[in-house]
Amino acid sequence: MNKRLxxxxxxxxxxxxxxxxxxxxxxxxxxALVNSLWNNSSSFRPSRFVGLENYRAxxxxxxxxxxLTNSTIYAICTVPLAIGLSIGMALLVNSKLPGTWLMxxxxxxxxxxxxxxxxxxWLFFYAPGIGLASQILSAFGLPSINFLxxxxxxxxxMMVVAIWKEAGLFMIFYLAALQSIPANLKxxxxxxxxxxxxxxxxxxxxLLRPTTIFVAVNALINAFRLVDHIIVMTRGGPNNSSALLLxxxxxxxxxxxxxAYGATLTVLMVVILGILAAFQFWVLNRKAHYQ
Amino acid sequence: MTLRNNTALALVAGGLFGLQGAAVSAADLEFYFPVGxxxxxVETIQALTDEWAAANPQHNVKAVYAGNYxxxxxxxxxxxxxxxxxxxxxxxxxDIFTLxxxxxxxxxxxxxxxxxxxxxxxxxxxxxMNDTKFxxxxxxxxxxxxxxxxxxxxxxxxEAGLDPEAPPKTWAEMIEMxxxxxxxxxxxxxxxxxxxxxxxxxxxxxxxGGLVVSKGDVLSTETGTEARINTPATIASLEFLQQLSAExxxxxxxxxxxxxxxxxxxxxxASMWTSTGNLAFVNExxxxxxxxxxxxxxxxxxxxxxxxNFYIFSNTTPEEQEAALxxxxxxxxxxxxxxxxxxxxxxxxxxxxxxxPVMKEYAERLPQALVALDQLPHAEREFATFxxxxxxxxxVEAIEGVVTGSKSAADxxxxxxxxxxxxxxxxx
Numbered sequence: 001m002n003k004r005l006x007x008x009x010x011x012x013x014x015x016x017x018x019x020x021x022x023x024x025x026x027x028x029x030x031x032a033l034v035n036s037l038w039n040n041s042s043s044f045r046p047s048r049f050v051g052l053e054n055y056r057a058x059x060x061x062x063x064x065x066x067x068l069t070n071s072t073i074y075a076i077c078t079v080p081l082a083i084g085l086s087i088g089m090a091l092l093v094n095s096k097l098p099g100t101w102l103m104x105x106x107x108x109x110x111x112x113x114x115x116x117x118x119x120x121x122w123l124f125f126y127a128p129g130i131g132l133a134s135q136i137l138s139a140f141g142l143p144s145i146n147f148l149x150x151x152x153x154x155x156x157x158m159m160v161v162a163i164w165k166e167a168g169l170f171m172i173f174y175l176a177a178l179q180s181i182p183a184n185l186k187x188x189x190x191x192x193x194x195x196x197x198x199x200x201x202x203x204x205x206x207l208l209r210p211t212t213i214f215v216a217v218n219a220l221i222n223a224f225r226l227v228d229h230i231i232v233m234t235r236g237g238p239n240n241s242s243a244l245l246l247x248x249x250x251x252x253x254x255x256x257x258x259x260a261y262g263a264t265l266t267v268l269m270v271v272i273l274g275i276l277a278a279f280q281f282w283v284l285n286r287k288a289h290y291q
Numbered sequence: 292m293t294l295r296n297n298t299a300l301a302l303v304a305g306g307l308f309g310l311q312g313a314a315v316s317a318a319d320l321e322f323y324f325p326v327g328x329x330x331x332x333v334e335t336i337q338a339l340t341d342e343w344a345a346a347n348p349q350h351n352v353k354a355v356y357a358g359n360y361x362x363x364x365x366x367x368x369x370x371x372x373x374x375x376x377x378x379x380x381x382x383x384x385x386d387i388f389t390l391x392x393x394x395x396x397x398x399x400x401x402x403x404x405x406x407x408x409x410x411x412x413x414x415x416x417x418x419x420m421n422d423t424k425f426x427x428x429x430x431x432x433x434x435x436x437x438x439x440x441x442x443x444x445x446x447x448x449x450e451a452g453l454d455p456e457a458p459p460k461t462w463a464e465m466i467e468m469x470x471x472x473x474x475x476x477x478x479x480x481x482x483x484x485x486x487x488x489x490x491x492x493x494x495x496x497x498x499x500g501g502l503v504v505s506k507g508d509v510l511s512t513e514t515g516t517e518a519r520i521n522t523p524a525t526i527a528s529l530e531f532l533q534q535l536s537a538e539x540x541x542x543x544x545x546x547x548x549x550x551x552x553x554x555x556x557x558x559x560x561a562s563m564w565t566s567t568g569n570l571a572f573v574n575e576x577x578x579x580x581x582x583x584x585x586x587x588x589x590x591x592x593x594x595x596x597x598x599x600n601f602y603i604f605s606n607t608t609p610e611e612q613e614a615a616l617x618x619x620x621x622x623x624x625x626x627x628x629x630x631x632x633x634x635x636x637x638x639x640x641x642x643x644x645x646x647x648p649v650m651k652e653y654a655e656r657l658p659q660a661l662v663a664l665d666q667l668p669h670a671e672r673e674f675a676t677f678x679x680x681x682x683x684x685x686x687v688e689a690i691e692g693v694v695t696g697s698k699s700a701a702d703x704x705x706x707x708x709x710x711x712x713x714x715x716x717x718x719x
Contacts, residue, residue: 127550128542129559141478149491149545151695237491238545238691239698254365256681257389 029270035263047260054264063240064248064265070155071245075223078162082219083212085167090174091200104175111168119232122161123148126233148234151241158242161229166222170215177211178204217280224273245269318614320352323380325363325599327435327568335634343621350614360599361493361680364389367604371395376604379615384422384600385675387430388515392677396602398428399619402612411620418596418667419640422675424513431600432619433640435568435631438594438663438670439498441587442555442573443562445580447472447483451561458562458584462505462531465587469540472561485540487551487560490532490694494548496687497597498564500674501586502528505593510674510686516718518676520686521708527589529693529700536694545694566597567663570636574657583659585666592669598637629653638663676711677718685710 005013036054041047058064093104110118125132126147134144147157181204189199227247230236236243236251243251249269253262322340326332333356340354357363360383367380368390376395390396403412412429419433445455451471459465469485476482489495500510508524511517519525535541548565555563556576564586573581585592601619603612621627625643629650632639644650645664654661676682689707692698698706 123549127547127553129554130550130557138476138480141480143478143480146542146544146546149542149547149695151697235492237687238695239688241695251684254369255361256678256684257368257393258678258681 029266032263032266032270035260036267038260040258040260050260054260057261058264058268063243066240067243067245067248070241070243071224074155074159074162074244075220078159078166078223079216079219081159082163082166082170083215085163086170086215087174087208089167089171090178093171094175094178107171108168110165111172113165115165115226115228116232118161118165119229122157122164122229123233126157148242149238151239154234154238154242158230158234158244161233162223162226165229166219170219173211173215174208177208181207213280213284217284220276220280221273224269245272317349317351318378318608318611320350320379320611320614320618321377322352322354322618323357323363323367323377323382324354325357325360325381327360327566327599332635335631339622339627339631342627343618346621347614347617350618352618368393368395371604371606374606376606378604378607378611379618380602380604381434381599382431382602384419384431384433384436384596384598385673385679387422387425388675388677389679390602391425391430395604396430397605397607397612398430399432399601399603399616400429402603402616408616414643415623415640416642416667418670419638421513422596422672423600425515431602432623434599434601434619434623435635435637436596436598436600436640437567437637438596438666439501439564439566439586440594440659440662440666441562441564441584442569443582443584444555444558445582447558447561447579455580455582458582459587460585460592461587462589466534466538466540469535469561470538473539481539481542483558484542484560485562486535487541487546487554487563488532488535489546489548489551489565490690491545491547492687493683495546495690496683497595497673499525499528499686499690500595500671501564501593502531502589503593504595504669504671505586505588505591507590507593509671511672511676513672515675515677516715518674518682518686518708518711518715520689520711521704524589525704526700529690529703531589532690532694533700543696545691567636567638567660568598570657570660571634572636574636574659581659583662585662585669592666594666594670595673596667596670597673625650632660636660638667676715678714682711682714 037049037051038047039050039053089103089107093100093107097103113121124130128134128144128146128149133147137144145153147153185203185207186199189203194202224244224246227244227250230242230244230247231250234242236247245265246269249262249265252258252265256262324336336356337354340352344350344352355377357366357380363380364382364386367377367382370376371393382390387396400409400412403409412432415433419436420429423429423431423433441458443458448455448458448468451468453468453471459468465486472483472485473481474483488498490499503510503522503524506524506527508519508522510519510525512519532541536543551560551563551565552569552572554560555565556573556578558579570583586594601622603615603619607615622631623641625641625647626649628639628641628644629647631637632644632650633653639645639650645654674683674686685707689698689703692703693700
């Protein structure tokens with residue numbers, strides 16, 4: 001039964017995935033590293049080797065400092081909030097309340113929409129004066145808020161969009177996890193006199209841990225990976241208050257056509273993501289145990 | 292690839308249209324175009340392209356809608372870098388320095404070298420030709436050109452007791468009239484602002500150029516190596532923006548370009564500063580009596596010109612370049628430009644277009660369309676330098692920093708000027 005795969009066939013089977021991995025992951029990463037050591041070429045002057053000069057620019061770039069701060073705040077806020085919200089929604093749709101199918105559908109709806117479409121919808125929500133948010137505020141007699149036009153609200157507005165968009169997907173994972181928790185564990189806890197809050201925190205939540213770690217990893221990756229809504233809604237503005245790292249990489253590379261500095265920023269991003277990935281795998285290996 | 296297609300096409304075309312003879316060489320054109328306005332632009336471009344293709348069956352042309360201006364430039368430059376450029380594209384007039392630096396475009400004045408063609412090139416409004424030149428050569432042909440104008444709600448003017456035929460001409464009048472036009476509800480919340488000048492992003496930077504022009508200065512010159520961000524005119528312009536919101540005439544904070552026409556149509560603002568490219572959209576959707584005037588100015592009228600021009604790309608065959616030129620001539624011909632102008636509100640770039648019956652009838656029906664043309668002599672080039680995207684970003688940051696209250700006008704322009712000079716010093 002366990003027949004050994006001939007070496008040649010194994011090699012052939014590996015060629016496709018390996019070449020894809022090399023072509024789209026390893027080669028670009030190494031190429032970015034190489035490009036980051038050169039400056040830009042133009043028809044006026046050729047590219048020349050500049051060593052670590054681009055990295056020195058990185059340290060002096062106050063815009064980058066702002067972008068990194070934004071990205072950190074964005075990740076720290078969106079990940080736990082998306083997790084909390086999706087657990088709440090999963091509990092709700094897993095309950096015996098009437099109309100759970102409708103709730104499931106409406107909670108999952110944002111996930112099905114492309115982020116660009118979501119961003120355009122929210123653009124109208126946020127529009128001062130005419131948007132839904134303004135109308136709700138004015139129904140309570142409050143002045144309308146220029147959400148995307150103020151430096152203190154633009155990033156928060158972006159986070160709300162991201163959480164709204166992502167929580168539905170994570171809810172599905174939690175729903176699956178909740179339904180796989182054996183009822184007898186909860187029954188046993190109740191027999192021992194535990195209230196429903198106690199049951200949730202001492203029985204349900206620990207059993208959800210593998211899901212939580214999985215979701216946290218995905219949410220963190222998405223916090224760096226998804227910038228469509230920034231491009232559609234604020235283009236990083238006003239005054240860079242909503243610019244995230246990947247958006248900055250995009251703008252520098254394709255907007256400014258500064259490929260050398262774009263490559264340098266890409267290397268920085270790869271390093272940051274690499275560190276996060278290493279940390280997460282370490283946590284995963286230690287804390288998560290799958291049956 | 293392109294070469295093979297050409298040969299095949301030439302054979303087919305030659306077979307079908309044997310009469311045309313061997314002198315007409317076939318070309319396979321790819322034409323990238325952006326859409327920057329709320330108008331049925333794609334349909335009109337496609338229809339015009341199809342007409343040219345029908346009239347020139349020996350050629351083949353594919354019109355590719357490539358997104359907004361920035362996306363179109365990115366796509367065209369990326370395709371050019373990969374060795375497969377579009378033959379012809381409509382890109383921002385101000386991208387000229389970027390395109391030249393990348394060696395992506397050819398001087399059109401070299402391709403259009405016959406006397407008739409030179410005469411044709413000379414037939415565009417000077418206001419639109421200013422930013423097509425570099426080093427004595429013409430690199431682009433005006434197509435979807437616009438200037439911003441002042442749109443105002445005449446009903447709101449009447450309601451406020453103002454003369455609906457006398458829009459504000461100066462900044463002082465703008466503030467005075469704006470105060471009367473601003474309406475508040477019982478809670479003291481504003482339900483209608485006096486005016487709305489987009490201040491965010493590239494649209495904000497474009498309009499800002501108009502403020503500076505009206506103070507008698509320019510943001511950049513034809514050399515492409517000079518950014519004049521720190522001048523008395525820019526500081527005065529920023530202070531005018533600050534004053535508008537301090538006096539309660541305009542909403543505080545940054546104001547987005549995209550929401551502006553909608554806010555105007557919904558009555559959230561009694562007036563707005565935006566592109567003539569929105570004329571058709573406002574005309575179709577306004578439920579009130581509206582008018583258009585020159586942009587109110589600091590020391591006199593002033594506006595930036597903006598919009599997109601035709602470019603012909605390098606790394607193309609002479610046949611393709613000739614066909615592209617012929618295509619451009621068709622698209623800017625009186626009839627085509629009239630249809631394009633009426634469909635969108637862009638200012639037709641040649642006087643002969645305004646002489647056509649259909650355009651005269653349009654101007655009679657929508658006299659607002661003439662305002663931008665009358666304003667043209669007071670318009671100056673839009674901010675453009677080498678490394679435009681990067682340098683403009685510094686200007687955008689300065690404007691956004693000031694309107695959101697994070698920076699003072701003087702600090703903002705000093706910082707932006709330093710950064711711009713650091714980039715541009717390599718080009719001087």
